[in-house]
Amino acid sequence: MPGPGVAVEVPAGLTGRKEPAAAALPSMSQPIPVQITVVSAQNLKTLKSNVLATLVRVEYNGAVLGDSSKTDVLPDGTAEYDFSTSFECSPDGPNSLDVLVQKPLLLTVLEVMPKEKKKPETITPLGQAVVDLLPLLQGVRSLKVFAPLYAVPASPSASLHPEATVCGIWNCSFPHSALCCFLMGGRT
Numbered sequence: 001m002p003g004p005g006v007a008v009e010v011p012a013g014l015t016g017r018k019e020p021a022a023a024a025l026p027s028m029s030q031p032i033p034v035q036i037t038v039v040s041a042q043n044l045k046t047l048k049s050n051v052l053a054t055l056v057r058v059e060y061n062g063a064v065l066g067d068s069s070k071t072d073v074l075p076d077g078t079a080e081y082d083f084s085t086s087f088e089c090s091p092d093g094p095n096s097l098d099v100l101v102q103k104p105l106l107l108t109v110l111e112v113m114p115k116e117k118k119k120p121e122t123i124t125p126l127g128q129a130v131v132d133l134l135p136l137l138q139g140v141r142s143l144k145v146f147a148p149l150y151a152v153p154a155s156p157s158a159s160l161h162p163e164a165t166v167c168g169i170w171n172c173s174f175p176h177s178a179l180c181c182f183l184m185g186g187r188t
Contacts, residue, residue, distance in 0.1 A: 031088040033087075033088055033089075034087050034088070035085075036065070036084065037084040038081045038082075038083045038107060041109050041149060042077065044109065045073070047149070047151045048111065051073050052114070053071065053113075053114075054073055054079050054110060055109075055110050056068045056079075056081050056083055056108070056110070058105065058107055060087050061099055063087070063094075066083070079109075100133050101134055103133070104133065107131065108125055109125075109149060110123050110124065111124050111125075125152035129147035129150070130147065
């Protein structure tokens with residue numbers, strides 16, 4: 001059985017073909033939107049057997065791009081997010097091509113614990129996955145990635161267990177382009 005992870009999907013109409021090398025790098029006169037969709041997380045019960053609800057946080061280059069809504073974890077350890085967010089890649093901005101090559105996308109699955117009497121919901125990190133965005137600069141229009149989800153230790157002495165996966169869709173609007181993740185590129 002595969003470990004926990006995150007899944008991402010590509011929207012209909014985008015293909016996994018590669019563009020010729022000359023078309024691999026987009027014109028950077030305008031900012032290019034990079035859209036990300038996190039579809040699901042799998043095998044979350046291997047990280048914590050009694051997890052009931054989670055959400056996923058997407059971060060890039062030190063910025064939180066967004067949090068999904070709270071999602072129940074199914075008995076098989078799967079959580080369906082279908083959460084989309086985006087950022088812009090531009091030559092003069094904080095997310096330039098140089099940064100795109102060097103910085104991965106960070107996905108954090110957070111456990112949402114039920115409210116207790118007179119206390120708010122508690123949210124704690126459960127696991128993290130990283131997704132390399134370099135394929136977007138190599139001419140890939142879409143890429144499905146199953147990213148291992150590593151447990152976030154409760155204490156420095158706790159060990160990491162890469163058993164869960166996250167599946168998501170990275171819908172990147174480059175002319176090229178789980179957790180399970182899809183990276184997608186194409187000018188809109």
